[in-house]
Amino acid sequence: MRVSHAPVYRRRRRVVLAVLVAIVGLGLGYGTGALVWPRAEAEAAVTPAKSPTPTETPEASSTPTPSATPASSPSASPTPSPSPTFDLTAYSLTDPDSPWVIVNKLNPIDPAEYAPEDLTRIAGMSSAATMRAEAAAAMSALHEAAVAAGAPFTVSTAYRDHATQSSLYYGYVNRSGQASADRYSARPGFSEHQTGLAADIHNGVCDLKACFGTTAAGRYVAEHAWEHGFVIRYPEGKQEVTGYIYEPWHLRYVGVELATALHESDVTTLEELFGLPAAPDYS
Template sequence: MGWRRITAISLAAVLVAGGAVALGFFATHAPASVATALPGATPDPGSPATHTPGDRPTPTDAARPAPTASPTPIALVPRFDKAARSHDDPTSIWVVVDKDRPLQPADYTPPDLVTVPVPHVWEPQLRREASDAVVALFAAFTAETGLKLQSQSSYRSYPTQVAVYNDDVSAHGQAVADTSTARPGTSEHQTGLAIDISALPASCSLDACFGATPQGTWLAHNAWKYGFLLRYPEDKVAVTGYAYEPWHFRYIGVDLATEMHTDGVTTLEEFFGLPAAPTYH
């Protein structure tokens, strides 16, 4: 073997040995992402390099965004249906009768009149539903106050209203009569839904001072609970066309009476958006 051959073999051995040393040093000191790619290197289980392509890590629950809560639906309160009953049909308990809205027909007679079993001046008749409400109203008043009420006047037929109106005209003249007594065919009493109430024993009967009596005060504050409306308030003469009558109550049903009380509206004309009726046309 010549020197040249020995030298070449020795040099090759040195290069191989040196490369192994260098490779070992690089594997020891290089970053894990690189070192693990080297031949013979042991992968680091915690290193991202251990994941194969397409094998993405699953995010933890903490990393996931919290689901957005669905908004709570707003409960809609149904509006009071002002057209649920007729304002024109005389058989409707919501019929509006005033100087501009006469009954149709003018000589209308209610179909279900009954005698109201309460104390009275003149024997009272009303439509059955209104009669039952009056009985409950009178009983509640006596239970709460220990006092008593009586019916002064209730249903009046067309012929009776003719006589009542003519008597008022004869006594006070038509101009005055028209502020206190309805002309025939325009009276709420003819509907069988209106009642004039007085104290028992009598005190301020059919007089404005009735409003200041215990009976008048209680009725003004509580009649709505039984479906009644104080039909001719003191401050609404320009709307109703009649002077203050704290004794005159009109049955309209508990639902409508409650709605009007809640809204603070005191006349049927205003509540239903009808024209005021201060005079006859």
């Protein structure tokens, strides 16, 4: 009895094995394509693994792995081309409705009185702050993940209209002078907050201070915000590029694709990623 069943088991095992190889092959191909754009070429090296399927034919019982080895190496192109598949021109950098719009001291919002049409509250958070629908959903997901990881935070302010930014900025100017105000507050028409894509977060410790970056929430978003499509827009040591001091609390939604690209790259600002001029000051 056992003897007569043996080939069946063996063949079934081979079929299962072949299916597993195909699944792993597909999985790897998908993973590289979706996550690591500079290494997308790895996919080419993986695809040949799908060819062992012919092993499922009756001859399965003979030599163990004849078809798996020869097919893979010769057909795979050995030259690893570094060209990224990521398209840096996919969205406008100037249209305020674009998820990639660049707003800095050299690039004001145009038109200056722009207001998004899909502002919405952030679900799951007791905050009156609003963001554009897609950004609000992403913030909600980031917040949920941070809470689960023991790094809760709240959004203090997100969308600000032109008038609010104006009174805020001139309040700072009156208090500490324009030069000082320009280092941490945007002039009306130049604030990312007016796009509905930016949010300031806090948790009661080091609010609006550089040391926020060392808190649980600050460290969590520095490490994971990109997974939800956010970037730390004003990183440490980049004031000459972004025009702003280090703001570990200011998150900018750009979508997972671009946030991942920035995360994978060796630069830390959107200006550098897109090869835009540094914007240390108003022109």
